[in-house]
Amino acid sequence: MxxxxxxxxxxxxxxxxxxxxxxxxxxxxxxxxxxxxxxxxxxxxxxxxxxxxxxxxxxxxxxxxxxxxxxxxxxxxxxxxxxxxxxxxxxxxxxxxxxxxxxxxxxxxxxxxxxxxxxxxxxxxxxxxxxxxxxxxxxxxxxxxxxxxxxxxxxxxxxxxxxxxxxxxxxxxxxHRRAPRAVRCEPMPDYGEVSGHEVAKRAFQIAAAGGHGLLMMGPPGSGKTMLASCMPSILPSLSADEMLEAAVVHSVAGEPIESVIGGMRPFRSPHHSASLAGLVGGGSPIRPGEISLAHQGVLFLDELPEFRTSVLQGIRQPLEAGSVTITRADGNVLFPARFMLVAAANPCPCGYFGDEDHDCTCTVPQIRTYQNRIGGPLMDRIDIHLDVHRTAPAQVLASERGTSSEELRVGVMQARAFAAWRRERGMADGRAGLAERHAVTDEGRAFLVSVAELHAMSGRAIARVAGVARTIADMDESETVSSEHLAEAVGYRVRSGVGGC
CATH class of the missing domain: 3.30.230.10 (Ribosomal Protein S5; domain 2)
Incomplete structure (x- = not known):
């Protein structure tokens, strides 16, 4: 030889x-x-x-x-x-x-x-x-x-x-076989199948239009998981660049990429027993975690207080930065992690605090301890806080359908198109102050200051409220953010009812 x-x-x-x-x-x-x-x-x-x-x-x-x-x-x-x-x-x-x-x-x-x-x-x-x-x-x-x-x-x-x-x-x-160019239309849960919850659907529409994080709090069986599972049906398809970014993450993780290549945004729903490495990334060799697999899509954390505190706090920095850096002795590895966080939680250990039809068996200290598992810093980074109540039995059995995903998606696409138009005209200059960047009116500015002082909002919370209000204004195709837009945004921020203790 x-x-x-x-x-x-x-x-x-x-x-x-x-x-x-x-x-x-x-x-x-x-x-x-x-x-x-x-x-x-x-x-x-x-x-x-x-x-x-x-x-x-x-x-x-x-x-x-x-x-x-x-x-x-x-x-x-x-x-x-x-x-x-x-x-x-x-x-x-x-x-x-x-x-x-x-x-x-x-x-x-x-x-x-x-x-x-x-x-x-x-x-x-x-x-x-x-x-x-x-x-x-x-x-x-x-x-x-x-x-x-x-x-x-x-x-x-x-x-x-x-x-x-x-x-x-x-x-x-x-x-080698090439990826299909057409967007795959796989069946997805539709908001039309969800009875009632019109306020919650509106909140999800705002979240989808602006890419905002959302936390639902309500008793068992109130429809939190169903509402979250319908979220991908109102999101726009992935652009070519977004598709490639998300597909690469799935490829290196050994996950199927056909749906991502077809334009569908990722929807990841890890179990609450997930480890820090499983959620954020890590292992040997280093593998992307769930937050990176949700890149350009949705990360749904059900039973949020049941996650370990160290695991939950691990997603705080990626929520802000849109990426996560895993540090090892032989160097750093950067994973993209620009995702929409959708979370659901019961208000207390038994789940029925604030429910009109069931008595809560938890004490006030138990309720506070349970809700505090989420942690104030993480709560501060979630834009929309939503109390979800159970639908009346008669409404569940009613034959008429509620607002469908297609109707909600039209509003989402219009809002995103208007926001893109604003950016093209230079109306969203990142060098301007918060009020100028979002085009908040003088009346709206005074309203936001008074609400922030009343509820002792942090600077981050104020910025989050202004961002949600800007999305609401985009949905109305308004160049300025009025006090009405801010009032609705504040309503999604200041928790009451089943979520407050």
Whole structure:
């Protein structure tokens, strides 16, 4: 067997970024064996056995020589089983079992089965973006996620045995499937199926129009979860840039990306037993958490007080910044986390504080302790606080439908279009003061000052009220924010009824 060397291009995922890696293979005389260097993790070290079995099953010969595989740069930790395919291609090219032209100007990512099949690995979309930036072709497994990129050549390889075909890469590599361009219309819960709750629907419409966070508080069975589950049905479809950002996060996490590519905004609803790493991100290797998987979409936290306090406080900074930085000994990893927070909570441990039809069995200290689990700083960062009451039985059984998602969505789209028009005219100058930026009238300014003093609002709370009022004004297509708009916004901020103690 001929001895030689070859370098194949691959990549490793770090957060949502992909770092190019050169897989350098040298086959030389010496004691037979395969040695992999360059800070590989355990999955890459195990590639030695997978590659050996896959090559033999595909009709190739594993060299009975010393094989050294170097993953450059050597000071970067590499993770994942996606290096199987480039290592195998490097060995075959170094031993002249395939044309070395296979290794030129192509980035390979894929895991090998023992029978030679090429399996998909997480992060194929991110690797394709990396190949595009490098100006090279990209080869992945045939069952990898579809890629919504038109400016990079993407091929798929289903089995290593296909590399033995006459005609080289042109005959063996098939064009990879592209993502569908049409928006997928999957059935979603509709607000028309929710009996009553017209005030709550209005609050959700405002939240969707302005991207505001929303907290519902009410007794069990009042419809909080149903209201939240309908939220995606009134949100606009993802733009091309938003789709790509959200799809990359789902790709590196190994989550399906078809619905995101189709334009549907993510809707994540983690259980209240979620850990801090599961919600914010972390682990080894570092994986995006639920707040990043909800990027450009909705994060729904049901039974909010049941989450551990440390977990809840972990989302405070991402709510403000729109991203989260995970710090480790070998560096920082940045994940995007621009999401709408929708949360639901019972008002007390038994759930019936403030319910007219059920007696609450909790003491005042118990109620305060339960509500304080959420924490004042997090509450201050949620724009809309909504008390949800149970619907009367007669209204639940009524045949007429309430306001539908389509009706609410029309208002959302109109408000967003008006807001975009304002920004184009320079009416939302970020350098101006809060009142000038939102175009608050003198009467509205005086009203907001009096309400803020009465309820001892923080500076953040004042800014949140003004932001909600600006969204309400956009829904009315008003260039200025009046005291009426501010009054409605204050009503969604100052809690009373089932939410107050």
């Amino acid at each position: 001929k001895l030689g060397q070859c370098a194949v291009m691959s990549a490793t995922v770090r957060g949502v970024e992909v770092v190019p890696v050169a897989v350098e293979v040298v086959v030389s005389g010496g004691l037979p064996g395969v040695s992999i260097v360059g800070m590989p993790d355990a999955a890459i070290q195990e590639a030695r056995e997978r590659v050996r079995a896959a090559l033999r099953a595909s009709g190739f010969t594993m060299p009975n020589e010393k094989v050294v595989v170097n993953l450059a740069p050597g000071n970067l930790k590499k993770t994942g089983s996606g290096f199987d395919l480039p290592i195998a291609m490097g060995i075959l090219a170094a031993t002249q079992q395939i044309d070395p032209a296979w290794a030129r100007d192509t980035l390979y990512v894929g895991e090998l089965a023992l029978d030679g099949r090429v399996r998909a690995v997480p992060g194929a979309l991110a690797c394709a973006i990396c190949a595009r930036s490098l100006g090279v072709d990209f080869v992945c497994a045939a069952d990898s996620d579809p890629v919504p990129l038109d400016d990079v050549r993407i091929f798929s390889l289903g089995h290593m045995g296909e590399a033995a075909r006459e005609g080289g890469a042109a005959a063996a590599l098939a064009p």
